[in-house]
Amino acid sequence: MADERDLISATDQEIVALAREGREAAYRELIRRYERPVFSLVLRMVRDRQLAEDLAQETFIKALNAIGSYRPEFKFSSWIFKIANNAAIDHLRRREIDTLSIDGAPHATTAEDIEATALQVGDKGETPLAELEARELGTAIERAIGRLRPEYRSCIMLRHVEGLAYEEIAQLLELPLGTVKTYIHRARHELRDMLAHLRD
């Protein structure tokens, strides 16, 4: 029976094999290895710490409950990033639909209903969490990343923050290789433009 030290030095595939045997320590090792990268990816996508925490949790629960269907010929990191990215993109799409109701829910007919259901823009209290987020994501480059399209954002982070190859990103996002390259080049071009004032 492998002890904790063996798990730390084991490859992802070996740990997945142990997890499939029902070893809780193997599950915990997978979480330990990927909680920071997955949480960082999701946080930079949705830019809300509490929401990112929930989405990262959902990502791990989904991945670990489906560990039996994981195909070992693919990298575990690619698999979990794919689940995390899908969770973040799904959330952003849902939020985009919700944002359409900024003037109140579609079913709101009276003035009171409209006021009650309208999105309160700019009334976010400066909670300690919000302050932390502002500090973490408030640097020029983080703000610039936040202004990119979600597709560009996930591509640029998978490429340069997680260090994935173009081919891996294409496979993970189920996009043609050329599209991934174009997204990354355009994202870098936009980031260069947005950060140009810092060079002057």
Added chain:
Amino acid sequence: MVDAASHLTNDELDAWLEGRLPQHRSSHLETCDLCRTAAEETREVILQLGRLAKAAPSISFADRVMARVSLSQAGEHFSPEELDLWVSGVLPAERQQHLQRCSRCQTVADAERVLVMRLEALPLFDPQPGFADKVMERVDLPVTSLASAWRGFTRSAARQPMNIGLAAGVAMLLGGSLAASAAWAAANQDVITGAGTWMVGQAQQWFWQAAAIGTALLERQSWYGAARAALTPGRIAALAACAALAYAGGVALLRRLLALPGPQTARALP
């Protein structure tokens, strides 16, 4: 009156100015004042344009052109893919030389390298403490042995304390019933033995009564005598052998019908 549709088009006007308009169309100008006026005005404009003075470029014109010529000799600007290769440090040396001659590509490449360095230096964020525990609370570990089944049970029980109470109640009920039964049986062994003997005796009596009734009914049948005469020991043995053969043949046929297709057959399938 000249038909409006027969007026010269712009292309025909061009052809007339260059002397290429066929005779049957140029004769239209003799009868149409509108087209003749347009044609003559156009010819006059062209003549005036031709007489315009030629403006001389500035003295440094040639130098400026040559500066651009040397730039184009430096080769095409970097494509996004080449920029990628340069940032990764794998751009071929002959293409890297382009940077020494092209300030535009040098600026873009420098900015790109700084950007990539800044992206790669972005920090990773930590989720809140207890993240792994929260995840593990909702992960169902696979059951591969009795030990893992027990671990899973204890985990799920710990997750919902109400389940522990429920399970303890059921266990107490079952255990209590079992203990009470055992105690009663120990105290009343003679009753259990008596009841057992009576039940066995009754069962034997019922069995033999049923056998006697069945035999009597069989003997009363009209065909019973003929059948008994026909079934000699030899015939019974032959009949049993036939039945066994038919059974074995049926089993063999069924196995053949239910067998999976072999590799050859599988390849032949569409």
